[in-house]
Every structure is written in structure tokens, then in C-alpha cells.
Amino acid sequence: MTDTATIPLADLIATRLTDALSPTTLTVTNDSHHHAGHMGDDGTGETHFSVDIVADAFAGQSRVARQRLVNRALADLLATRIHALAIRARAPGDAD
Known part of the structure; x- marks a missing residue:
């Protein structure tokens, strides 16, 4: 069994979404550095x-x-x- 605490969280998010939704396109971006010192920042950078x-x-x-x-x-x-998650979810063919 894999210890999910040792896997970068962005990779874990990508794996979970790939398994659940079989996306044709998927980009996971860690925005934590923009929120350093703000509420929800636990110091992990994730x-x-x-x-x-x-x-x-x-x-x-x-x-x-x-x-x-x-x-x-x-x-x-x-x-x-995850303290905050911004989601842009589209179907194939949806306008960008």
C-alpha cells in the first residue's frame, strides 16, 4: 500500500481525478506559494x-x-x- 502522505499532493489529485473521470485533458497547479502566510497555509506548501x-x-x-x-x-x-481548490471543468467541445 502506498503512503499517500509521501506523494506530492498535486500528483495524488491528478491520479484521483484520472481514476474517477478519465479526463482527456488535466492540469493540476499548486498555487500554494501565492497564499503563504494566509489562512489555510499549514506550511507544507501543498x-x-x-x-x-x-x-x-x-x-x-x-x-x-x-x-x-x-x-x-x-x-x-x-x-x-486541501484548503482551497479552484475548478475549471469542461466537456470536450465546450468553449474555452
């Missing part, structure tokens, strides 16, 4: 992230439903390790 994801699973879904799918895939991390 608290604030942005996700840009394109997946067939989002087709026909509202923006809120798309965000819920992402949040569901990352639920335990959002409860324990």
Missing part, C-alpha cells in the same frame, strides 16, 4: 490548488454538477489536506 479538467463525464452536466464530481473524487483530501 494547500491551494487549481484544476483544469476536460472529461466526457461532464457532458450535459451543469457547472455545479461538474464541480461536485471533482469534489467527490477528492473528498477525503478536501477534508484533510
Whole structure:
């Protein structure tokens, strides 16, 4: 069993989203350095992230439903390790 505490959180986020949503495009960005010293900064440098994801699973879904799918895939991390997550979730063919 892999100790998830030793894996960079951005990589863990990418793995979880890939497993759950099979995206065609996925970018996970660690934005924590922009929030150093702010609320939610725990000193790890892994608290604030942005996700840009394109997946067939989002087709026909509202923006809120798309965000819920992402949040569901990352639920335990959002409860324990991620302080803030910006989500841009699109279906293939959606306008940029």
C-alpha cells in the first residue's frame, strides 16, 4: 500500500481525478506559494490548488454538477489536506 502522505499532493489529485473521470485533458497547479502566510497555509506548501479538467463525464452536466464530481473524487483530501481548490471543468467541445 502506498503512503499517500509521501506523494506530492498535486500528483495524488491528478491520479484521483484520472481514476474517477478519465479526463482527456488535466492540469493540476499548486498555487500554494501565492497564499503563504494566509489562512489555510499549514506550511507544507501543498494547500491551494487549481484544476483544469476536460472529461466526457461532464457532458450535459451543469457547472455545479461538474464541480461536485471533482469534489467527490477528492473528498477525503478536501477534508484533510486541501484548503482551497479552484475548478475549471469542461466537456470536450465546450468553449474555452
